[in-house]
Amino acid sequence: DQQVKQNSPSLSVQEGRISILNCDYTNSMFDYFLWYKKYPAEGPTFLISISSIKDKNEDGRFTVFLNKSAKHLSLHIVPSQPGDSAVYFCAASVDFGNEKLTFGTGTRLTIIP
């Protein structure tokens, strides 16, 4: 049972435009969410996170939006750059401070120059 789902396995975006990656979850106990970025042959690296008490968190070109009622979060990258081409995983945890994460299936983002 996939509790965290990324329904788009791949996404292509023109350089300079906005990339929007989506993630849905089913477990209403999740209250902390993270996005990771993974290049080929490397481990995932943390990108940005959001607590359930917020609906938006911004860090430079990256913004994560959380809609608790819809059990949906999204990652916006503006403007998209070629170096953003990677696989993006969303992850969720129950209780802030609970170190166990449940990951989504990933979305491969390709930025077209």
Place this chain on the structure above:
Amino acid sequence: DVKVTQSSRYLVKRTGEKVFLECVQDMDHENMFWYRQDPGLGLRLIYFSYDVKMKEKGDIPEGYSVSREKKERFSLILESASTNQTSMYLCASVLSGGSYNEQFFGPGTRLTVL
């Protein structure tokens, strides 16, 4: 910077072999994790450990065991490798009770079982 290292980047083994994957972190993290990454399935948790000699099953522990004899080292063991264990294996660590849940990952081991 936190560093998580894995003993091998690429490994090729034969069916039935016993396989050891080693992971070492240098930041005194209490919690360590083993995942496997497969296309279309994302990262799935195999085992995790909250302390030395402590271990808990993740979502897909069948066919695997782990060992944590020292705080910095967490080993994943495939008792008798099978072809369906061909995958990318990722180790991660995180500080216990930290202000956030960010896990730090190693570079991964690409295991092929023939």
